Amino acid sequence: MNDDDLNRQLQRLPMKYLHQLAKGRISRHFRLGKRRLIECMLGLPQEHKMALASSLANLSLPSRESVVSPATPQSPSPGKSPSPFYSKATARKSHHTQGPSSPPIQLPELLEGIGVPSPMPFVPDEWQREAVEALAHADVIVSVPTGSGKTFVAIEAIKQAMAANQTVIYTSPLKALSNTKYMEFSQRFGPDQVGILTGDRRDNIHAPLLIMTTEILRNVLYDAASGEIDLRLHTLGLVILDESQYLADPERGVVWEETLILCPSQTRLLLLSASIGNPQELAEWLTSIREIPCRLIRHTKRSVPLRGLYLHPTGQLVPLFEARDIQQKKGYRFHPETKRLFNEYEIKPFR
Amino acid sequence: MPPAIHPIDLVDILRRHHLTPAIVFLTSRRGCDEAIDAFINTSASVPASHSEAIRTFLEQFAKDFPSIANHPLIPVVQDYGVAAHHAGHLPSWKMAIEELMRQGLLDAVFATTTLAAGVDFPARTVVISQSSVRKSQDFCDLTVSEIQQLAGRGGRRGKDFVGFVVVTPSPFIDLDILGKGLTGQPESIDSQFVISYPMVLNLLRAHSVDQIEGLLAKSFAQFQLNQRVAVHQERLDDLHEQLQPYGPRECADWVAQWKVFDLARRRKAHRRPIVTNDSPYLTACLPFLTPGRLIGLAKGPAIILRQYRSRGTGTPMLSVLHGKGTVGECQAQRVVHVYDHVYDFHPTRTVPWCPPSTLHQFKQALAQLPAHPPTVPIFEANQEADDPLLAEVLTEEFSCPSCPSYTACKKDFSLASRLRLKEQQVTKTIQALRDGLWHRFQQKADVLHKFGYITAGFQLTPDGEWARMIRINHSLLITELIRMDAFSGIAPEMLAGVMASIAHDDDRPSSYMRLTPGLSSVLGKVRQVADSLRAYEPPPLLRSDVAALAEQWIGQPQLSWASLVKSTSMAEGDVYRLLARTLEFLSQIHTLKGTHPGLADTAHLAMGNMRREVLAELP
Numbered sequence: 001m002n003d004d005d006l007n008r009q010l011q012r013l014p015m016k017y018l019h020q021l022a023k024g025r026i027s028r029h030f031r032l033g034k035r036r037l038i039e040c041m042l043g044l045p046q047e048h049k050m051a052l053a054s055s056l057a058n059l060s061l062p063s064r065e066s067v068v069s070p071a072t073p074q075s076p077s078p079g080k081s082p083s084p085f086y087s088k089a090t091a092r093k094s095h096h097t098q099g100p101s102s103p104p105i106q107l108p109e110l111l112e113g114i115g116v117p118s119p120m121p122f123v124p125d126e127w128q129r130e131a132v133e134a135l136a137h138a139d140v141i142v143s144v145p146t147g148s149g150k151t152f153v154a155i156e157a158i159k160q161a162m163a164a165n166q167t168v169i170y171t172s173p174l175k176a177l178s179n180t181k182y183m184e185f186s187q188r189f190g191p192d193q194v195g196i197l198t199g200d201r202r203d204n205i206h207a208p209l210l211i212m213t214t215e216i217l218r219n220v221l222y223d224a225a226s227g228e229i230d231l232r233l234h235t236l237g238l239v240i241l242d243e244s245q246y247l248a249d250p251e252r253g254v255v256w257e258e259t260l261i262l263c264p265s266q267t268r269l270l271l272l273s274a275s276i277g278n279p280q281e282l283a284e285w286l287t288s289i290r291e292i293p294c295r296l297i298r299h300t301k302r303s304v305p306l307r308g309l310y311l312h313p314t315g316q317l318v319p320l321f322e323a324r325d326i327q328q329k330k331g332y333r334f335h336p337e338t339k340r341l342f343n344e345y346e347i348k349p350f351r
Numbered sequence: 352m353p354p355a356i357h358p359i360d361l362v363d364i365l366r367r368h369h370l371t372p373a374i375v376f377l378t379s380r381r382g383c384d385e386a387i388d389a390f391i392n393t394s395a396s397v398p399a400s401h402s403e404a405i406r407t408f409l410e411q412f413a414k415d416f417p418s419i420a421n422h423p424l425i426p427v428v429q430d431y432g433v434a435a436h437h438a439g440h441l442p443s444w445k446m447a448i449e450e451l452m453r454q455g456l457l458d459a460v461f462a463t464t465t466l467a468a469g470v471d472f473p474a475r476t477v478v479i480s481q482s483s484v485r486k487s488q489d490f491c492d493l494t495v496s497e498i499q500q501l502a503g504r505g506g507r508r509g510k511d512f513v514g515f516v517v518v519t520p521s522p523f524i525d526l527d528i529l530g531k532g533l534t535g536q537p538e539s540i541d542s543q544f545v546i547s548y549p550m551v552l553n554l555l556r557a558h559s560v561d562q563i564e565g566l567l568a569k570s571f572a573q574f575q576l577n578q579r580v581a582v583h584q585e586r587l588d589d590l591h592e593q594l595q596p597y598g599p600r601e602c603a604d605w606v607a608q609w610k611v612f613d614l615a616r617r618r619k620a621h622r623r624p625i626v627t628n629d630s631p632y633l634t635a636c637l638p639f640l641t642p643g644r645l646i647g648l649a650k651g652p653a654i655i656l657r658q659y660r661s662r663g664t665g666t667p668m669l670s671v672l673h674g675k676g677t678v679g680e681c682q683a684q685r686v687v688h689v690y691d692h693v694y695d696f697h698p699t700r701t702v703p704w705c706p707p708s709t710l711h712q713f714k715q716a717l718a719q720l721p722a723h724p725p726t727v728p729i730f731e732a733n734q735e736a737d738d739p740l741l742a743e744v745l746t747e748e749f750s751c752p753s754c755p756s757y758t759a760c761k762k763d764f765s766l767a768s769r770l771r772l773k774e775q776q777v778t779k780t781i782q783a784l785r786d787g788l789w790h791r792f793q794q795k796a797d798v799l800h801k802f803g804y805i806t807a808g809f810q811l812t813p814d815g816e817w818a819r820m821i822r823i824n825h826s827l828l829i830t831e832l833i834r835m836d837a838f839s840g841i842a843p844e845m846l847a848g849v850m851a852s853i854a855h856d857d858d859r860p861s862s863y864m865r866l867t868p869g870l871s872s873v874l875g876k877v878r879q880v881a882d883s884l885r886a887y888e889p890p891p892l893l894r895s896d897v898a899a900l901a902e903q904w905i906g907q908p909q910l911s912w913a914s915l916v917k918s919t920s921m922a923e924g925d926v927y928r929l930l931a932r933t934l935e936f937l938s939q940i941h942t943l944k945g946t947h948p949g950l951a952d953t954a955h956l957a958m959g960n961m962r963r964e965v966l967a968e969l970p
Contacts, residue, residue: 113512114369114475122509146503147473175931176442179969180449199935200958219822225557245496247571248540257544261569275499277539281578282571289569304506304514308533311478311519313355315364320518321530326502332534334526345355345520 003042006053010038017059021052104322104335110307124152127297131270132156134295139269139286141244143279143298150272154240155188157270162193162208166237171214171259173246181242182211214241218255221262236267244271247282265291275300300328310338313345353377354480354521358386359395361519362433362459365476370515371458373476374504378485380922383435383461387424390431397432397458405429405456409447416443418912418965432458439922443968455510464493464501476515477505482528492525498532544572544788548888549826551795552804552811552819560809567788576784583781590774597767600756606767609760612751629667630684631731637667639689639727642698645720646671647688648681652720654694654713656704658683670704676714678703690724798887802831817946821939825853827888828881829936833943837876838950843957844906845870846950847933849877850940851901852893854932861921864899874898900926901933905960912964927965934961 010018018037022029025048026040041052127144131153134140142150154170161168170185172178175198185194195204197212197220212220217239224233239259247256263269269286273279279298286294308320318337323330334342354361358375365373377383396402406429413420422444428434434448434457449472451457460474464484479501483490493501506514518529554563567573602608629637637658640646644655646669653671656678661668667683694716696709703710746752751760799805804815811819818830832838838846848870866874874895881890896919904915916923937954944951 111368115512116510117512119509146500147506147508149508175969176445179442180446183446200938200941215822222553222557222819222822226553227557245540248543250543251545253543254545254547254550257542257571258550260571261566274496274503275537276496277537281539281575285571285574288574302503302506302514303508304511306502306505306514306516306533309370309515309517311356311361311364311517313520315356315360317364317368317517320516321534326516326533328534329536330534332530334530338526342520342526 003049006049006056007038007042009056010041013056013059020059021055025052104337105319105324107317107319110309110319110324122152124156125149125303127299128153128156131295131297132160134297135160135238135268135270138293138295139271139290140295140297141271141273141279141283141286143273143276143296145275145300145302148299148303150242151184154242154270154272157238157240158185158189158209161238161268162189164237165235166208167233167235168209168238168240169217169236170209170211170240170242171217172211172242173214173249173252175213177242178211178213185209185211214246214255214259215252218259218262221259224264225262233264236264238268238270239263240270240272242272244273244282245276260286261289263290268292269294310335310341312341316341353382353385354478354519356519358389358433358461359393361478362390362395365478365517366458370476370517372452372455372474373459373478373517374452374472374474375459375461375478376464376480376501377461378464378481378483380435380437380439380463383437383463384439386461387427387433387435390427390433393431396430401432401456402429405432405451408451408454408456412447412450416447416968418968419444419447428457432456434460436460436462437924438463438928439924441923441927441965443965445924464497473504473507473510475505475507475511476517477502478517478519479529480519480521480524482525482532483523492528493532494538495532495535496537498529499537502533542570542572542575544570546788546791546795547826548795548799548804549819549822551792551799552815553822555796555805555809555815556811556819563792564789567792570788573788576787580781580784583777583784587774587777587781590770590777594767594770594774597763597770600760601750601754605756605760606764606771608749609751609764610768612745612749613764615745615749628665632729633667633684635729635731636686636689637683639729640667640669640683640686641693642704643694643696645690645692645694645724646686647690647726648673648685649687650674652690652717652724654717657698672703672710672713672717674717676710678710689727689729691727692724798827802827804830813946817943820942823854823936823939824856825881825888825891828853828877828884828891829940831880831884832877833940833947833950835880837873837880838953840949841873841953842869842906843953843960844902845873846940846953847905847937847957847961848898848902849873850936851929851933852895852898853877853891854936855894855897855929856892857925858892859921859925861894861896861925862919864896864903864919866895866899867902870898870902871895897921897929901930904930905957908960908963930961930966934958934966937961 010021013021015034015037018034018041019029022032022037022041025044026032026037029037029040032040042049044052125148127142128149131140131142135157142153144150158168158170170181172181178196178198182194182196189209192204193207193209195202195207195210197203197205197210197216199216220233241256241259244256247253249256260269269290271282271286275298276282279296283294283296305325307324308326310318310320312318318341319335320338322333322335354377361375362371362373365371375386377386409419409425409428418441419425424434424444428448428451434451436445436448440448448457448460452460452472452474460472464481479498481493483492484497485491502516505516516533518526520526554566558566597606599605640655640658642655642657646653646655648671651674653673656670656672659668659670660666669681669683669686670678671681672678694713696705696713699705705713751757754760796805796809799815800807803812804818805811814830814834818826821829823829838849841849845867852874874893878890878893881893884890900915900919900921903910903918916926919926921929937958940947940954941951941958
């Protein structure tokens with residue numbers, strides 16, 4: 001691209017984008033006017049000019065019209081900050097863009113396949129089987145996306161432990177979740193097999209499966225350590241800690257740590273957690289403080305694919321991303337239609 | 352902020368594209384309730400058969416949980432197939448909604464993001480309309496984990512082929528946060544190890560001090576600290592390597608030695624003189640040129656009335672009385688002689704700088720002066736006067752100036768001392784990281800020792816033995832209150848009231864309720880105690896309205912839940928949680944039956960009265 005071409009293209013750009021291009025290339029570009037800015041850009045060394053031209057080509061513009069007529073107001077409300085879209089997304093875009101991409105998906109294609117699968121026998125996933133099997137010789141941390149079937153692992157593990165005549169304790173962070181699980185497990189294992197402990201109530205505490213909040217388990221372990229206990233801790237074979245990511249809760253996280261530290265050594269631990277960033281670290285820690293190793297089961301793929309949609313306040317429904325299914329760790333690019341509509345919304349939010 | 356789209360349009364669009372059932376996450380409880388209210392008297396109703404199914408289910412559910420039988424939201428749920436789900440509702444109502452959702456009978460549930468973790472029901476679609484959430488007074492951006500927790504509710508295994516996340520804008524939304532949240536890697540979790548008083552007591556009951564140190568070392572907190580230690584250790588090793596060439600020289604610790612020497616050498620630099628342009632002679636003169644001094648100018652003798660510096664150039668100036676009786680100004684450097692005579696007078700602040708009578712006296716004195724009065728000898732100060740002296744001291748006290756490695760030391764000192772300083776800092780950091788937890792444990796133990804719960808030898812005292820059974824927030828306050836017999840002979844409802852105000856840590860506004868005089872005096876005392884413990888334990892809010900609420904519920908067994916809720920502006924769910932927490936606190940007091948039978952009985956009575964209607968429904 002020769003200087004004339006570049007000059008013509010730059011002339012057509014609104015100031016906002018010129019500054020965006022000049023950032024990091026021309027010092028104190030924000031003090032310069034349009035003519036001077038373009039002069040400075042054209043005066044850059046050749047290789048810098050090449051880079052400039054390529055970022056000019058990558059620049060994502062709201063629509064063709066606004067490029068052609070620089071008179072288009074950038075933002076009609078002066079007090080409003082510019083759309084986050086162009087200030088951040090475009091700047092970041094360069095490393096989300098890898099090579100030529102497929103054309104953005106269309107709505108009908110995205111909405112394809114909605115429906116209810118015909119009922120079929122439940123086939124456990126590979127990782128679910130793996131987790132249950134690993135419990136035979138190790139503690140297990142399961143870190144998988146929400147809704148991929150952690151409860152199944154818990155149930156299978158409970159079945160296994162109950163078959164071996166062991167006591168199982170299942171803890172959850174919230175009383176409400178305890179109650180839900182109590183009802184669920186009572187239906188599954190029979191009411192006489194399930195007990196629940198709360199701060200003030202102990203129902204059926206000689207049942208093989210006990211449900212409680214983590215605080216209660218910590219208290220039980222305190223009492224067990226000082227030798228005053230009415231629970232059968234020596235037969236305690238399995239402790240399941242649901243929602244273990246609460247370990248990082250500023251107020252209550254310490255309870256999870258205490259529980260894990262004080263847990264009897266013959267007991268297996270099963271930690272069920274939503275996706276967290278450092279499950280490996282957690283596993284290393286558990287391995288370092290307990291006699292048996294700790295096995296980490298993690299995956300990020302959802303069992304039901306998830307797709308993104310953008311719903312404009314006017315009622316238009318468009319795809320959110322360019323790709324169909326939302327995938328982890330692959331970066332993202334918003335669908336051009338979403339960008340356009342959202343920009344419109346940002347400028348006139350209360351239409 | 353609520354989403355820009357109207358809830359009816361939203362549900363309508365979701366229904367049209369077969370995206371129901373959906374969970375719509377909103378920021379506030381009020382937003383959820385208003386969204387539901389918007390449906391009333393509109394045509395967005397569900398088919399009659401659908402309504403019928405919901406009705407049958409709710410009737411069935413109400414058999415187990417009578418508290419929801421007459422819930423005011425039942426008609427909306429039945430007619431429009433939408434519901435709200437947030438902490439302001441009773442647990443039983445939330446369970447009913449969750450169960451309806453699991454059975455696929457609802458089209459949309461409006462829920463708050465704050466309780467995303469407590470929402471244990473999936474849907475085909477999740478609607479997100481904001482990128483930030485209110486966390487204790489402040490709006491924070493949603494974290495990646497939180498967004499994935501929300502999005503994770505979309506798509507039911509075995510019931511859906513695909514799940515959907517629908518983003519609909521509201522004011523202040525930032526799409527990038529959501530884009531990153533949906534596709535990014537969730538944040539790492541960090542340990543939040545806090546050492547509490549009950550923890551110290553309970554650990555000391557069962558373990559020796561050495562064992563406890565071991566237990567603390569096993570915590571995830573220490574594990575993560577150790578990782579940081581490793582990083583610092585690397586830096587330290589690196590620094591050691593860099594310090595290698597600067598080992599012992601003539602003296603073993605030459606860096607320290609040189610530092611002292613250097614300081615001594617620069618001793619003069621510590622008192623920097625005020626920079627003036629005065630000549631050395633003038634500087635020497637100035638102390639003598641005081642008011643009343645007799646001086647000789649070129650014109651003849653004069654008496655100084657005041658000394659000052661000119662505002663502009665800072666030149667020292669004098670106001671003088673000349674021999675002929677005029678008062679004038681002259682520069683101090685114009686002074687030719689400084690005579691050895693000073694007249695006594697009272698200076699004034701305005702011209703002529705002295706009382707008129709003095710002026711007259713001075714005039715006469717000047718007239719009678721001898722030709723050559725004795726002068727004051729002026730010695731100019733020698734600028735370099737103390738340098739040889741200092742040099743002598745330095746050579747006497749330090750061997751450095753004559754040391755063979757003088758030049759090497761002088762050259763290396765700045766780098767070596769910087770490295771040395773860094774090394775010390777890193778060593779300190781490592782030490783702090785290693786011992787931090789244990790120190791915090793000791794701090795707590797010291798406080799407990801001060802209050803007499805443990806002995807100096809880390810043994811529990813009899814008070815400590817029972818105090819360790821109180822394992823809740825504000826445990827120190829509660830055990831101190833018990834020890835000072837604040838609760839002796841207290842009525843069950845008052846005990847419950849006090850416990851409720853200690854347990855309640857939410858500052859959502861609620862209406863003021865009337866306190867009984869008895870409860871208000873007890874609360875006053877509790878406030879005093881809590882204030883006196885401020886240094887050791889953050890005091891609870893101790894709100895009197897929640898105390899009154901709990902007192903009413905326990906003191907009036909015939910009071911129905913509905914009328915209790917009507918008497919306050921707190922949401923039903925909040926009242927429930929308040930009482931449930933109070934129940935927990937009371938049950939902790941009940942465990943003290945061995946040592947405080949009277950108090951434990953009172954707590955038991957209060958618990959008995961408390962467990963009725965809604966509070967008896969769930970374990």
